[in-house]
Amino acid sequence: MAEAQPAYEKRPRRRGRKVLVSLFVLLLVLAGLLVIADRVAAGVAERAIAKQVGDELAKQNARASTPKVDVAGFPFLTQVAEGKYEHISIALRDVQGSVQGDAVSLPKLDVDARDVRASLDTIRSGQGDVVADRVHGTGTISYDSLAKLLDRPGLKLGEQNGRLAVTAPVxxxxxxxxxxxxxxxxxxxxxxxxxxxxxxxxxxxxALPLARTLLSNYAKGISVDVPLPELPFQLAVRNVEPQPDGLAVTADATNVPINSVS
Structure with a gap:
């Protein structure tokens, strides 16, 4: 008849389980710390880029609320090591520019930079080039600003069924x-x-031909090419579309520096 195994022989197995559990918990803690460190580093980079964007706007004699920058992609530190960032979004609000001395208001301008290149030395020192392969921007120009550029007293612009509508005394x-x-x-x-x-x-x-001619001349007088304020990041306007809150503008650029340091 086989003898019963002493109870103390089972203890090493329990200890083994405890070691595995402890190791698993330690790995979870380390992973959490790495995630926190990664996000902290991303936050530092986002604040640095926001400052550089603000400096760039100032050089163009434009003003805006503090830029909101988001560096996408995880982990961030891997992108730092490679010197390439897949996606950086920059949100600008209350942008104030000028055209020929007249103020132009863009309530919002959202910039999407793709495949951004920046060396580790540039991130560390703040000196060097941060360049995006592609930049896409969408913004809104207020109708009041656009109407002022037309320089017709009492003229008001808006959107009607997807088209630019005008009302004016004449x-x-x-x-x-x-x-x-x-x-x-x-x-x-x-x-x-x-x-x-x-x-x-x-x-x-x-109901006179002359009256119709004068109305036609007024229409021609406000049918003009309106210059826009210089957009940041060398953005070139490609499309405009009337929207209820303003004239929606779509712009893009390639191989663009998004910082103002050198």
Whole structure:
């Protein structure tokens, strides 16, 4: 008959389990610390880039609220080691620029930088180039700012069924009328916003050929190419589209430095 195994022989097995559990907990703690360190490092980089973006805006005589920067991709420290960052987003709010002395307001400008290159020395010292292969920007120009650039007293712009709508007081043959209509909006070869008002009317317009001619001349007078303020990151406007909150602008650029240090 086999003798029963002493109870104390089972203790090493329990100790083995405790060691494994302890090791597992230690690994979880280390992993958590690494994640925290990674996020802290990313936060430092985001604040540094935000400051550089603010400096760049100041060089262009533009103002904005503090840029919000987000460095995507995990782990961040691996990207630092490689000197390449897959995606950096920059949110700008209340951007104030100027065109020929007139203030232009962009309530928002969101910039998406892809495949950003920056050496470890650049990140460490703050000296050197941070370059993005591709930059895409979407922004909104307030209608009040756009109307001021047209320099017509009382003129108001807005959106109507996806088109740019205009309302303005006008004197035609001594009669004060209110002009209403819409415009085609495109981007010119020079990167300006091209406005073409070809569908204007005015209630109470005298039924005279001269009155219609004067209304047509007014439409031509506000059908102009409107220059935009210089956008950061060398962004070139590619498309504009009327939206309820303003004129939506889409822009892009390639091989762009996104910092102002050298």
């Amino acid at each position: 004197d035609i043959l001594g009669v004060q009328l209110t002009v209403n209509g819409t415009a085609d909006v495109t981007v010119s070869e020079q990167g300006k916003v091209a406005l073409k008002f070809n569908d204007l009317d005015a209630e109470g317009l005298p």
